[in-house]
Amino acid sequence: MSKLLKVDSISKSYKTGNKVLKVLENISFDLNKGEFLAITGVSGVGKSTLLNLVGLLDKPDSGEIELGNVKYSSLTEDQKSTFRNKHLGFVFQFHHLLPEFTVIENIAMPFVIGNGDFDKGFKKAEMLAKAVGLGERLEHFPTMLSGGEQQRVAVARAIVNNPDLLLMDEPTGNLDPKTGKMVMDYVFQLRNTYNLSCIIVTHNIEIAKRCDKIFSMETLECNYV
Numbered sequence: 001m002s003k004l005l006k007v008d009s010i011s012k013s014y015k016t017g018n019k020v021l022k023v024l025e026n027i028s029f030d031l032n033k034g035e036f037l038a039i040t041g042v043s044g045v046g047k048s049t050l051l052n053l054v055g056l057l058d059k060p061d062s063g064e065i066e067l068g069n070v071k072y073s074s075l076t077e078d079q080k081s082t083f084r085n086k087h088l089g090f091v092f093q094f095h096h097l098l099p100e101f102t103v104i105e106n107i108a109m110p111f112v113i114g115n116g117d118f119d120k121g122f123k124k125a126e127m128l129a130k131a132v133g134l135g136e137r138l139e140h141f142p143t144m145l146s147g148g149e150q151q152r153v154a155v156a157r158a159i160v161n162n163p164d165l166l167l168m169d170e171p172t173g174n175l176d177p178k179t180g181k182m183v184m185d186y187v188f189q190l191r192n193t194y195n196l197s198c199i200i201v202t203h204n205i206e207i208a209k210r211c212d213k214i215f216s217m218e219t220l221e222c223n224y225v
């Protein structure tokens with residue numbers, strides 16, 4: 001298996017007023033192409049902070065993150081947004097869909113922004129909407145969808161640009177267990193279809209057990225399940 005992501009001794013602290021809060025200290029782990037990694041740990045341990053660093057939404061104080069041989073520290077701010085759009089997909093607890101756009105428009109949006117090709121973007125969006133079971137909802141607006149359907153749109157949107165890595169922060173945290181399982185079933189199906197790699201921050205042990213590896217932020221151990 002080829003290595004996709006290398007997180008090497010990263011540390012991060014937040015400064016508020018004259019206080020410094022050390023959140024991450026010397027965190028290291030790797031991820032291979034096609035692997036799913038769950039990040040677990042109690043509230044406040046730094047799971048979202050870590051995901052934001054891997055997602056290029058924030059910078060570590062020290063250490064290096066490398067995705068597909070590109071060192072994050074080598075990228076300028078402009079290069080970071082292009083890199084994010086091309087190589088990373090995001091799904092958060094709250095789906096952040098654009099309310100004034102339909103399902104197909106929401107899914108196509110990152111493709112059209114990155115590529116400029118409307119026709120191709122909409123064809124791809126339709127295919128992905130079908131893959132997550134929403135082929136009959138293309139013209140619906142987000143408010144017309146159930147929570148689980150909205151989250152499936154968010155999943156389809158996150159992978160429209162064929163990201164190397166999908167980052168999910170508590171993707172089922174806002175859903176009932178049955179709906180949450182259904183959303184994740186689609187994500188695990190997509191993994192087989194697209195050889196997707198994924199990092200999932202979750203409190204849900206069932207989801208964690210379905211991943212290849214679990215990185216426990218309490219023990220700082222990353223083990224195959």
Ligand SMILES: Nc1ncnc2c1ncn2[C@@H]1O[C@H](COP(=O)(O)OP(=O)(O)OP(=O)(O)O)[C@@H](O)[C@H]1O
Nearest residue numbers: 014015016021023042043044045046047048049050
């Ligand atoms: N922008 C910020 N400025 C200052 N402190 C922050 C900031 N973001 C997070 N923190 C603090 O850093 C710590 C880690 O936060 P983080 O959101 O990464 O935790 P988490 O493990 O994801 O928690 P949860 O499971 O509750 O979402 C928390 O104590 C939080 O208060």
